[in-house]
Amino acid sequence: MKNPLLKALIAAVALTVLGIGVASAADPLPSWNDGANKTAVLDFVGKVTQKGSAGYVPPAERIATFDNDGTLWSEQPMYFQMIFALDRVKALAPQHPEWKEKEPFASLLKGDVKGALDGGEKAILEIVMTTHAGMTTTEFEQIVKDWIAKARHPKTGKLYTDMVYQPMRELLSYLRSNGFKTFIVSGGGIEFMRPWTEKVYGIPPEQVVGSSIKTKYEMRDGKPVLVRLPELNFIDDKAGKPVGINSHIGRRPIAAFGNSDGDRQMLEWTQAGGGVRLMMLVHHDDAKREWAYGAESKIGTFSDGLMAEANKNGWSVISMKNDWKIIYPPAKK
């Protein structure tokens, strides 16, 4: 039986007849338009969950990994974590009068973000370390929580946590209701994501993998703390993603979702495990409802090489414009 909807319906009827009851036979992906990509998801889940079938995967091995920036939430005009860092520079400026004369801070404080980022990687690293290190892990968690609760996107005016993709939230729930463990595997900071991923995506902190700086255990006033050091620990991007997956999860995913060149190796690693696999890339082609960008973009680059690899390897490319009925969750009333 190839039609997963029909199969679900028959299963639901069978359960009802047996008197066990069933949660819902409704569409598990209501924000997805019908089409090849929605079918690919339903088919995949049908295959790996059907006991006795060749593609069956035991629940413990149903690992799905998701990139975050550009895959679960927006990432324009720059990574939201970078906006957080810039906001922190402004908040900390009164304690740093020397920043008025010192780049990249001087430009930033004059509102010239582009000028500040002209300093390239060195400038970005300095901004990140200044704003992400020097406090305890507990203090940083609170700083992130305070920011994410209030800060609003410069273009949409929305809270950043309202700029998550509703179709992907449905996909996360659908996978979990089929016994999957869902993980984030992001180039973003692990401790920048953990304070809010459980509430927003249903993904608990122990299932978040990301980039990190080093921490150090020490006693302060007789109480142990972990202090965040201005020293890179791990970059969870590109070839770092399979390394991060191996380090944190210790199993190979059977499904992986990304949107850019930074996700290529994660999808390769997932596919190389053999058996039934699902690899999908979100393509940002919806200038009207979100943003349209690809090979030419510095943020979330989707190169021609990645597109060629996707076509060659049978990875699904999701068109935000055509595959998704809505982008963001409906406004709460």
Add this chain to the structure above:
Amino acid sequence: MKNPLLKALIAAVALTVLGIGVASAADPLPSWNDGANKTAVLDFVGKVTQKGSAGYVPPAERIATFDNDGTLWSEQPMYFQMIFALDRVKALAPQHPEWKEKEPFASLLKGDVKGALDGGEKAILEIVMTTHAGMTTTEFEQIVKDWIAKARHPKTGKLYTDMVYQPMRELLSYLRSNGFKTFIVSGGGIEFMRPWTEKVYGIPPEQVVGSSIKTKYEMRDGKPVLVRLPELNFIDDKAGKPVGINSHIGRRPIAAFGNSDGDRQMLEWTQAGGGVRLMMLVHHDDAKREWAYGAESKIGTFSDGLMAEANKNGWSVISMKNDWKIIYPPAKK
């Protein structure tokens, strides 16, 4: 109601009356003798699971961390992973004729382990890197699986996975049946443990934290692999344990179990979270059924300082001799 057994009994009766049925009102820790330590476990679980009580902890935050060597399985006359490494040296020797003249291998191959280890940390590191690096993660997993399935302990003649502590296995199950997530946080190698912890302890790979070497993603014959490099990545011991917990779990445990000076900081970090907490140390005082060692032992040192800190902070010290009815799982018939 302070008596947890009485409480469990009443709950069981209530459930039976309601016709819901109940798994078992039987003792969840049958291999533990009655006494202060068993009571401490039952009381703790009773408190954190009782809705509406001051000590209640939601299931998502019920994190328990366990050291492995000396806490979940034996560790004498040397860490079992070291025995694995020595066995690997022997297995690899035919491909390395130069080892006959080169320490620490020359001594090892003559059966003089003590002589080999006289080279101290440098010798140990050389043995570990030679035997743990240079292959892919998939190859290493298979090497560990093959060894753990067959190798036997020099004194007991048992498989190493039969030298796990039955009372601790019951404790793991008991915590999980009360909504806890159980993690290993060990100084041992993360990839040495993951191939067998799910089967032996019910702990899946993604809930194992340990020491690690670096890995590198690369293509071999068109297939992606992760190659294990002879370079330390992280030492998950002493002050490294809270760092590893923060990195992998991202939440503070509410219960932590160890047996040596290497676990001190993990227990401190757990306790410092406030609220109802359980910190326990296994004390090896059973020369007849296992081993007796403490402050003077190089392996699993339980110093006088640790004992003083345990007493001062109210950490429970488990006497293997007095608290445990049996040490290892009963032989299968």
